[in-house]
Amino acid sequence: MIELPLAILWFGAVIFALLDGTNLKVAWASVAVLIAALVSIVILGVSVYQDGTQSVTAGGWAPGIGITLRVDMLGLVFAVLSISVLIMALAFEVMQDVRARVFPALVMFMAIGLTGLCFTGDAFNFYVFFEIAMISAYIMTGYGETPRQFRAAFTFTVVNLLGSVFFLIGISALYHNTGWLDMNLIAQQMPQVARNPAILSATFIFVAFSIKLGLFPFHFWLPAVYTGTRGPVAAMLSGALANIGTYGILRFGGEIFPRELEKSSMVLMVLASTSIVYGGLQALSRRSANEVLAYSSIGQVGYILAAIAVGGKVGFSAAIVFAVLNSLNKTLLFLSAGQRGVIVGTGFAIGAFSVAGVPPVGGFIGKLAVFRAAAEEQSIFLFSLFLVGSALSFVYMFQLYRRRQWMDESEEEHRVGTFAVIGVIAVTIVAIGIWPEPLLVLSERAADVLPGAAR
């Protein structure tokens, strides 16, 4: 059962790499394959929700020797989220005409990478899936093939390759110190590892994931890339690919380095607060929609890191709720930023309010969760930081919305299909805001998986 989604995506990607993706039928078939993979993940998810974590070891090796695939609630939440975002963005692009024949195959390779790293229980296998997702993202950034997009792709590739090298170094340091690559066994060995090597490998891995997330000192590549790429690609990068960062910090921080995470919570808090304030202020001073959204992403990941720094079950589940809503918001906003019309305008407004955290839209639930985490910590500093951040995001999102409404109405032609995609995401965000219990329950179950949540 665990192999099924990966098998669907893998064979799909290889077959679609040979077909011509600019053909409308082929492109729709690729969307159908992604949906099939999503359905199989959800079916797998139901059984995991009822019976607990499932795992399988490849090649009939003994557990701990062979590569393990392990599916738990945390991985499932992020896999479902990433694949849904990819489906939406791909469907949107198909309705606008695909311009490169490999585009659907690239999306599918990215889907394999993202699903695989959520489902793997092996640290080195995590790196391999991570690279599969990243390499398809490098190529995808250049999609559109204007000089500007190639410049964006080059920056993105160089910076993220460095991140991958850091991750690789962190993984091999972990192997040297614990003697295992299986994440469960590494986590069991970690308490015996001396303090300095443990902190060093934790730092390497944290830096690698922060680069993916675009956290404050590692954010420099992000605005150039998000403004340079096309809307659907930017939506995939910020809605699906950035999940690698959140998931990775949660997985490695909560499972393998709970001790180091708790010790460094002060440092993480400083990075998170700088990110929130810096992202907010920069977004306020920018004019074009994509630039505002890019800097807004830097600010929003600050909340995720702050919630992780608070730690415990409340902090981790708040980080998951916020990450889910943030992905949906950014997908909706990046997709609707280049479009005109009443439905798109409404969708954009819902996304903008969601980022600002206005009830009853979904983003409010995310903000509420991080405020609850701050209350748990009883920290006035965190509370005021979140307040300032929310005020900033409200101001810049409102500014952006006002500027959009004033724009020329007939700039781009209307396509009914793209409205449907934007409508679906917008309705999902509003639905989460009105009925948040399923997401909250899922996020708590997901946080329970991590040993670090049990303090």
Added chain:
Amino acid sequence: MTLILSLAVAILFGSGCYLMLKHDLIRLLVGMVLIGNAANLFIMSAGLQTGNAPIYPLRGTVADPLVQSMTLTAIVISFSVSALVLALIYRLYSSHTATTLEVFAQAEEAQAEIDDQSEELVEGAG
């Protein structure tokens, strides 16, 4: 042995970083390859035991085969990514007729100016 290996990793990583700060894209790529190789050497030195080659029939103590397979995977990945970056550099060269970062920075600034102007036009129209 550990000292020699760590020195080698340090020198590779250092020269890679130095080249990455250069303004020429090809040097930048060579820097990236060097840093990738520093990481590969680091994985090799992270092996748990040293000894003979781990090929059947085994003779005495054998070297840790796991790090070797990890390095092999990492080499394949970094090789393919280098090819990808070279292709990107070629596309950049064919559209900008240069491979220096200054040219791209200028193009980026020009693009930002165009963006600003179009935004101002829109605001004016409103």
